Amino acid sequence: xxxxxxxxxxxxxxxxxxxxxxxxxxxxxxxxxxxxxxxxxxxxxxxxxxxxxxxxxxxxxxxxxxxxxxxxxxxxxxxxxxxxxxxxxxxxxxxxxxxxxxxxxxxxxx
Numbered sequence: 001x002x003x004x005x006x007x008x009x010x011x012x013x014x015x016x017x018x019x020x021x022x023x024x025x026x027x028x029x030x031x032x033x034x035x036x037x038x039x040x041x042x043x044x045x046x047x048x049x050x051x052x053x054x055x056x057x058x059x060x061x062x063x064x065x066x067x068x069x070x071x072x073x074x075x076x077x078x079x080x081x082x083x084x085x086x087x088x089x090x091x092x093x094x095x096x097x098x099x100x101x102x103x104x105x106x107x108x109x110x
Contacts, residue, residue: 063083063084063087
């Protein structure tokens with residue numbers, strides 16, 4: 001005859017271990033992926049905001065630096081326009097190079 005589980009001295013420990021295993025398995029399959037996804041969204045957003053701010057500050061610094069450099073030889077008004085043309089031309093050249101580099105040199109088989 002099967003014994004009464006309530007009289008087994010190991011019954012409370014076994015029951016707690018079973019509940020702990022079940023709760024741990026559910027947590028591993030539900031909560032941990034959600035926490036990882038949430039962290040990715042939060043840190044990704046933070047990196048995006050900081051990157052945009054740093055790129056903006058870098059562009060401002062490049063423009064001001066070229067304006068100050070051209071003011072050594074030109075008037076202030078002409079230095080501003082010259083810096084716009086030089087920095088804009090540099091961006092056009094970099095963009096043209098990247099556009100050309102995006103196509104692979106290998107022949108693709110149709």
